Amino acid sequence: MTSYFSRITGRDVEFFEKLLGGKNVSIEEEELVANAVDAYPGGFYKPEIVLWPTSSEEVSEILKYSYEKRIPVYPKGGSTGLTGTVPIYGGVLLSLTKMNKIVNIYEEDMQVTVQPGIIYDRLNKELEKYGLFFPPDPSSGSWCTIGGMVASNSSGLKAVKYGTTREYVLGLEVVLPEGRIIRLGTRTFKYSTGFDLLKMMIGSQGTLGVFTEITLRLRNLPEYYQTALAFFPSVESAVKTVYQIVRRGLDVAAVEFMDEKMMKAVAEYRKIDLPESKAMLLIETHGTRLAASETMEKCIRIFEENNAVDIRVARDAEERERFWAARKGAYPATLRLGKYMLISDIVVPLSKLYDAVQKSYELGEEYGIHSSTIGHFGDGNLHVHWSAGNNKDKIEDLHKANDKLTKWTIEIGGSISGEHGIGTEKKKFVKEQFREAFDLMLKIKKSIDPRCVLSPGVIFDLEEVLS
Numbered sequence: 001m002t003s004y005f006s007r008i009t010g011r012d013v014e015f016f017e018k019l020l021g022g023k024n025v026s027i028e029e030e031e032l033v034a035n036a037v038d039a040y041p042g043g044f045y046k047p048e049i050v051l052w053p054t055s056s057e058e059v060s061e062i063l064k065y066s067y068e069k070r071i072p073v074y075p076k077g078g079s080t081g082l083t084g085t086v087p088i089y090g091g092v093l094l095s096l097t098k099m100n101k102i103v104n105i106y107e108e109d110m111q112v113t114v115q116p117g118i119i120y121d122r123l124n125k126e127l128e129k130y131g132l133f134f135p136p137d138p139s140s141g142s143w144c145t146i147g148g149m150v151a152s153n154s155s156g157l158k159a160v161k162y163g164t165t166r167e168y169v170l171g172l173e174v175v176l177p178e179g180r181i182i183r184l185g186t187r188t189f190k191y192s193t194g195f196d197l198l199k200m201m202i203g204s205q206g207t208l209g210v211f212t213e214i215t216l217r218l219r220n221l222p223e224y225y226q227t228a229l230a231f232f233p234s235v236e237s238a239v240k241t242v243y244q245i246v247r248r249g250l251d252v253a254a255v256e257f258m259d260e261k262m263m264k265a266v267a268e269y270r271k272i273d274l275p276e277s278k279a280m281l282l283i284e285t286h287g288t289r290l291a292a293s294e295t296m297e298k299c300i301r302i303f304e305e306n307n308a309v310d311i312r313v314a315r316d317a318e319e320r321e322r323f324w325a326a327r328k329g330a331y332p333a334t335l336r337l338g339k340y341m342l343i344s345d346i347v348v349p350l351s352k353l354y355d356a357v358q359k360s361y362e363l364g365e366e367y368g369i370h371s372s373t374i375g376h377f378g379d380g381n382l383h384v385h386w387s388a389g390n391n392k393d394k395i396e397d398l399h400k401a402n403d404k405l406t407k408w409t410i411e412i413g414g415s416i417s418g419e420h421g422i423g424t425e426k427k428k429f430v431k432e433q434f435r436e437a438f439d440l441m442l443k444i445k446k447s448i449d450p451r452c453v454l455s456p457g458v459i460f461d462l463e464e465v466l467s
């Protein structure tokens with residue numbers, strides 16, 4: 001089936017150089033190698049050429065040409081994706097990183113229009129000047145782009161209060177696989193205008209179109225924050241605390257969980273002192289000084305009811321930063337165990353959180369691999385970090401354990417992904433999760449991209465799109 005696609009020729013390179021200028025085209029080996037991976041350890045697939053367009057019209061011309069010639073095109077932002085959306089059929093790596101401008105800030109309307117390649121943290125730094133922010137807050141915020149976030153429906157540390165990227169996208173300019181430029185959505189907060197094609201694009205992981213302009217709604221920066229760490233004698237007591245906070249309707253902005261093994265790894269990595277305990281929660285409240293403090297007091301009462309062994313409330317912004325640095329250090333801390341690691345992204349009903357953590361421990365033991373857990377527990381999202389250290393022979397076991405956990409998640413009514421997406425990694429489970437609805441997804445892909453030139457192999461197998 002690989003022969004279905006055309007290989008890049010000298011004439012193609014000439015065409016792209018004429019369109020974009022030589023400095024925005026590369027066939028250099030280092031560039032191809034650098035773009036052969038994302039943050040998922042599942043495969044190394046080099047593109048044949050890397051292109052950096054600087055306008056929607058250039059993206060349109062690239063897609064028109066590639067569609068005609070049947071050249072695969074893989075859109076890319078910061079390459080921090082965790083599901084292997086890599087160029088498995090070669091072709092064009094379409095880097096959006098030079099389309100990184102803020103087009104307009106609509107301060108009164110609390111909206112912003114951006115090009116897709118702007119980095120999340122950079123956008124929020126600019127918005128801060130207006131007292132505004134774009135809340136989803138992925139841990140990878142210093143490297144990931146807004147285009148990548150929309151394509152993955154990313155979220156993260158504050159989703160329990162603010163929701164996911166999907167809730168913030170008001171408008172998209174999209175270049176369709178054959179090069180047509182369309183606009184979806186409006187600059188209004190509500191509309192009732194037929195099928196919601198805008199929302200369909202969110203989470204499509206580069207398989208339906210390339211986003212070249214994005215309009216987001218924004219929120220006011222909270223007046224006041226309170227951040228606390230609570231340490232528990234068991235995973236069960238930490239999970240019970242989460243459940244009670246949510247069930248009592250407390251307006252919390254973050255409910256982050258870390259188990260004992262993850263705490264140890266982070267404490268070593270960040271050189272911080274954490275008390276002996278089996279689980280930790282990081283809770284943050286946002287609002288007016290009074291509201292944020294009152295909510296935190298109620299949370300502290302719940303920590304105590306559940307026998308917390310230690311409770312630390314950040315005394316100032318610096319301490320708050322240190323708390324968050326501990327939480328955000330989880331990925332590099334696990335990587336220090338060795339380069340072979342895998343991260344799950346399952347979501348379960350809140351009543352199954354404890355079972356999910358136990359299941360991951362059982363599977364870690366069954367396969368003789370390290371497993372530790374963090375998660376956005378306020379919305380039931382678990383990231384089990386599986387590690388085989390540097391033992392290449394155990395890579396298979398990482399995948400087997402993760403696959404079993406994913407299957408279990410489907411059985412208990414959970415989701416195979418909360419924020420990372422399907423990519424190439426979870427393709428084998430997407431049909432199982434959605435059954436008949438998967439056929440409908442496939443029909444949509446076929447009608448928008450019948451030649452399957454856009455991100456072939458991602459979410460759908462090439463053969464099923466062409467059949």
Ligand SMILES: Cc1cc2nc3c(=O)[nH]c(=O)nc-3n(C[C@H](O)[C@H](O)[C@H](O)COP(=O)(O)OP(=O)(O)OC[C@H]3O[C@@H](n4cnc5c(N)ncnc54)[C@H](O)[C@@H]3O)c2cc1C
Binds near residue numbers: 074076080085455
């Ligand atoms: C350490 C670490 C922590 C992370 N933490 C979180 C977290 O807390 N929450 C979370 O949700 N994710 C997290 N992630 C995953 C990842 O960072 C997010 O999915 C992120 O949004 C990807 O953005 P990116 O710019 O790097 O996209 P890329 O990796 O470049 O691409 C991701 C997908 O988006 C598509 N894409 C990119 N740009 C466009 C575009 N303009 N048009 C159409 N499709 C496009 C690509 O084709 C690909 O399918 C983490 C990753 C790492 C490595």
